[in-house]
Amino acid sequence: MELKENDYAHWLINVPEIGNISAIKLIESGMSCRDVFESRASDLGGILSHNQINALFKSRTSWDFHAEKEKLRSKDIRFISRLHPDFPGKLLDIPSAPFGIYVRGKLPDLGKPSVAIVGARMCSDYGRYMARQFGRDLALAGVQVISGMARGVDGISQNAALLAGGTSFAVLGCGADICYPEENRKVYEALLESGGIISEFPPGTKPIANFFPMRNRIISALSDVLLVIEARKKSGTSITVDTALEQGKEVLAVPGRVTDRLSDGCNNLISQGAGIAIRAEDVLDRIRTECGTGPAEKSGGMAADKSDDEDTLSFEVDDEKDVENPEITLDREILEIVDIIPISMSSIMEELYRRGREVSVPVLMNRLLELTGSGRIIQNGAYYRRIVG
């Protein structure tokens, strides 16, 4: 078997005691990874510590190139060191850059714009909705969505992007062969189809809390713009924001209500000068100014907005026409209450009651049926919500 430089690089980064910094130092000293493998202690003396050299020599004898290569191949994972031509240029010059990455599926296309969408794991219905909207609209505009495939905002936005036929990439804090959290299994599989899974940890690495903040720098580095959907004041998302700013990336935040604790992070970012993202178009604009490259096609996001407007428009016409008709005004109130966030029948009743309108359940059911029949709202199990976009 012929061993390539990349295989030696794979060995080097897997030597215990040697991390990204030491490995990069070694190759910057002019040695190739093969040179390191064949070196003598005196060659390395100036760069590595005594311990590291011992570990390196020990691993030289125990490392089985063939078996390791086979292991990667069986798991369909590639190792790409920073010396490899495929290595994403965006990752080369960031602070504490990775020496190499493991990839399952594809790597982001550097010619296309990419946006990182991040946010709270335990997000609100609002966050969920916004994540979905942005994920979908950006994907429709041809933007690659990069995120951490975590529970909540991450997974939802990636899922939405994939469902819209876009591409998305997940940077994991565990081995690329492990799907964590398990509930995002569907997203994981879809990512393999149209996107990729990236990790700097060797396959089989278990998800450990300490590893997760580390991947954030890769998420922000791979993207052109960082979009924060929803975050608490102190959260993992703030780490991603910090790394993005460190890397000189633009940060956009989706505003929320001041009283919502889950919007504190975003509102805070905005007050500190982050850009405001209200719709996908805001993000696209920022990408254009950032990299001078327009997104492939920008009609998608706009189309969604337009239908939104139409919806509210037709609905206002109704108001003016039949203010007198009590049924219509009841419909109007129901439509005000039934929003993008699914709501149960008993909650609609309570909300109507709060507005001083008392209706019986059969009357309400009747209206809800009509409204679902005419396509204004949809019934999803025991919950109702507005149709948007």
Add this chain to the structure above:
Amino acid sequence: MFSSVTSGAVSGIISYLMQVEVDVSDGLPGFNMVGFMSSEVREAGDRVKVALRNAGSRVPPAKITVNLSPVGIRKAGVVIDLPVAVGIMASMGEIHAESLEKTMILGELGLDGEVKAVKGVLPIVKKAREEGYKRVILPKSNAREGAVVSGIKVIGVTSLQETALYLNADEGEKDLLIPPSYVDVQKLFEEAEKMDETLDFADINGQAGLKRAAEIAAAGFHHLLLIGPPGAGKSMVAKRMPTIMPPLSLEESLEVSTIYSVAGMLGENEALVTKRPFVSTHHLVTDTALVGGGTVPRPGIISLAHRGVLFLDEMPEFSRTKLDMLRQPLEDRKVHIVRNRGTYTYPADFQLIGALNPCPCGYYPDRNKCRCTPNEIKRYLGHISGPVFDRVDICVEAPKVDIADLAAGSRHAGESSRSIRERVLRAREVQKKRFEGTALKFNSEMTPRDIEIYCRLSPREESYLENVFCNMDLSARAYHKILRVARTIADIDGSEDIRLIHLSEAVSYRITDGQYCFQREE
């Protein structure tokens, strides 16, 4: 000399008659009790001896033998003080033996000869009447309870002396000495009706959705689950449930009273349970207290809720094993308690109302307050096992109440329990007519086969349900539940057919179906 006194006892909830045979004969003085009894029953001997002496009757220095027949039944938790005392007096000739004919005697004795209340009077007196007894002598505080049984003379006594006096009196004078107790059952029920006014659905401000769900649950005897944050009024609704259920019928009242009588929970001088039971328990209840049992078997909480409401607040806090114990009673409407001394069956036809928070902290999906992870929520709700969830037809969300609304005060009173109950009664009437000649009583009891017969849908409704079925990813069981509830809603509406509006309302009571906490996660 030998004498025999009839007494009675209960085993489980079945009552039986017992002969207390006493023989006083020459020989080495002593007191001996036989007849397969537990040690606490044996203690009666000492009490009786002292009570007799204090009542002015001398216990003779003779060999006294007491036998409890039939010896085939183990007597545990049985009180035989008064019959034994009367038996000894009869053996000594202090009481005329012929006055004991066709007479049953029940009662516990104090050391001073006072007669104290016993448990299980109602079923025992009923048994005595069935066996053709003419008269029962029992503690005065139990007299009203016994008097509910018609066709038998119930004599309440307060002391041993009084009992002897009564038994020795001439037949004609007896009624003058202690008039037989009498209870006007009709009047009892009327009074109960009037007393029912402390709790009313009108007390609840708003929450029309919950009230409606309660109404449907009451009409079709569906089990009900209320899910909502703390302070949404879940317990308020549950507590008012009995006020909209049909009043207890005499037949039902006798069943319930029997259970309470056996459990010793009928109050002093209380004749019958006339109000629908509302029993709530908290999650640290022991297994035995919940389903019944114990060394002297006693009905558990679920039997005390027979024909009424069993309210479990904070349901996921109950251990899973406890909730799973409810599975069989929910299915069979009675509970079998199997012990090595025998099997006891208690009725347990209750309506389950469970209240629970949507997550451990109680505030999901309000993410301002709730930081529970999806897994935590899943685990929390997982305490309630699928089969228990499966037996609940109606699940409704209790929306949170704003403090501001409470402060605004009741703008106006909501609908009163009385008018809700009228609709419930009407719906029950419809069900009664529909299920005439079948074993069914309520819509909730319909099997899938019955549903096919009684819940025919027209094509439009069918296609709607099919659509829901696919969208919600329902199980066949949930499908049937929707139909059962829709049937009840149609009955309340007075509609022969199940229409779209009934179906879609029934669907809105299925908030736990599919993935309750994840269905909004896309």
